[in-house]
Amino acid sequence: MINKEKELHVINNFQTSYEKMNLDKILFSLNIFYKKNLEVVNEAILKAIEKFKEVGVVLMPKDFTYSKYVNEYMQVFFQEKEKGNVNSDRIKSEFEKIYWKCPDIIIHIRLNIFYLYKENEKNIDKYYERRQEEILQNSTIGQMLKEYKDMKAELLEKEEADKYNTVNSFYTGKLNTKDYTEKLVKGSYEKFISKDILEQADENKKTEININLYKLLNSLYEYKNYLKFKFIIDDMRKKYAEKEQNKNAYAQTQKEIATQEAKLMKLNNKINGGGLFKRSNEKLLAEANDLILKIKQLYIELDRNKIRDKIYNEINENSTVLDALKLASSYYTYVYYCIQDNIKDITEEEIEQLIKELREFVNWPYYTILDNITMLNEKDVLVIIKDRYQLLKINITKEDLEQDNLDTAIVALEKIKMNENLLKNNINIDELESECEFGKILKSKI
Numbered sequence: 001m002i003n004k005e006k007e008l009h010v011i012n013n014f015q016t017s018y019e020k021m022n023l024d025k026i027l028f029s030l031n032i033f034y035k036k037n038l039e040v041v042n043e044a045i046l047k048a049i050e051k052f053k054e055v056g057v058v059l060m061p062k063d064f065t066y067s068k069y070v071n072e073y074m075q076v077f078f079q080e081k082e083k084g085n086v087n088s089d090r091i092k093s094e095f096e097k098i099y100w101k102c103p104d105i106i107i108h109i110r111l112n113i114f115y116l117y118k119e120n121e122k123n124i125d126k127y128y129e130r131r132q133e134e135i136l137q138n139s140t141i142g143q144m145l146k147e148y149k150d151m152k153a154e155l156l157e158k159e160e161a162d163k164y165n166t167v168n169s170f171y172t173g174k175l176n177t178k179d180y181t182e183k184l185v186k187g188s189y190e191k192f193i194s195k196d197i198l199e200q201a202d203e204n205k206k207t208e209i210n211i212n213l214y215k216l217l218n219s220l221y222e223y224k225n226y227l228k229f230k231f232i233i234d235d236m237r238k239k240y241a242e243k244e245q246n247k248n249a250y251a252q253t254q255k256e257i258a259t260q261e262a263k264l265m266k267l268n269n270k271i272n273g274g275g276l277f278k279r280s281n282e283k284l285l286a287e288a289n290d291l292i293l294k295i296k297q298l299y300i301e302l303d304r305n306k307i308r309d310k311i312y313n314e315i316n317e318n319s320t321v322l323d324a325l326k327l328a329s330s331y332y333t334y335v336y337y338c339i340q341d342n343i344k345d346i347t348e349e350e351i352e353q354l355i356k357e358l359r360e361f362v363n364w365p366y367y368t369i370l371d372n373i374t375m376l377n378e379k380d381v382l383v384i385i386k387d388r389y390q391l392l393k394i395n396i397t398k399e400d401l402e403q404d405n406l407d408t409a410i411v412a413l414e415k416i417k418m419n420e421n422l423l424k425n426n427i428n429i430d431e432l433e434s435e436c437e438f439g440k441i442l443k444s445k446i
Helices: 002-010 023-033 038-054 068-083 089-101 105-119 121-135 141-161 163-171 182-192 195-200 203-228 230-241 249-272 282-314 321-329 332-342 348-362 381-390 406-424 429-445
Strands: none
Touching: 002 121, 002 141, 023 038, 023 105, 023 332, 038 068, 038 089, 038 105, 068 089, 068 105, 068 249, 089 105, 105 121, 105 282, 141 163, 141 406, 163 406, 163 429, 182 195, 182 203, 182 406, 195 203, 203 230, 203 348, 203 381, 203 406, 230 282, 230 321, 230 332, 249 282, 282 321, 282 332, 321 332, 321 348, 332 348
């Protein structure tokens, strides 16, 4: 499964080589954590160097020439890297020494890595083209996605049906045996199926009812996640609507960065005075730092314009909501900023968790709604779900599907599904309750 996910990452046509290298996340971490933890910074720099090596680009100290201070720091960094410790006392001391001369040193390093990516972009693209050809030698992207979906579904079904997992849910207190009495389980069924149908149902009909209720449960999971990430869809719709006025913004920002970096390299040559970073003019150093900070803002602008450019080129009137979420999840920095802009007082850890949940959701194997409705033509997903399951004689109302009531419906359906797992695994709920109580007594005496 892990190898399959790595292969799908390589053949993800939404992403550029930059995202496939994970440089977006690595360098973004430098942007977020550079004022908080030097060890995290050094580990991120090391990861970036290793990612370049993976694609055939071996970086050396001489490649880090964005500023005099970058070169000084990276000389020591590579020496300590060879010794196996990029967080040694020596490197901390070197950082301390440079920091007081140039508090923006981490910004300089981060932009230098951006610059090195662009300098080697053609060769890196060729590396991923070769990797994609190797992966797709005996398959197609569509076939690989289907294989992954089937594998994911099989794995989830095995985990759900596993006897150990079932019992452990009660042992750990995640579930309570008192919620699985015959009366309460029957009440969960009657929430969705009329008493008459339940009373008249033979075994085949009961199986059919359960299958349809499991489908409803998956639809509610899908809808709940749709609501969770709807702000991303709304943002993408808004950006798409601004297509004409911003369609050249990405190319223009790239051009401006190239112009300013050319100026920076000329300025560095003056600072170097013909040799590698000789004693330099303080005025020129200050000018170079101001230019680097200007370039930093341009890269932030580039990041925001990149997703616009991708939306304009990848999204059309036939693109589904799922297509849009897959595109968004391929761009770490876009999702990070989008979450930050839309959810107040959210912590960095909570943002990371939400990004992880989004990426898990787009790889979920049970889609029936979001892969069938287009992003640009907004529809009432709630009504679609209600109408579909009412045709199957399942009692579900708009009120049941409102955001505040959704979890109640999900819990009832999960109870039905778990009860079936108990029956299939021949687990007696009364015996299980006794075992759980005995376990609590043992824990209290330890």
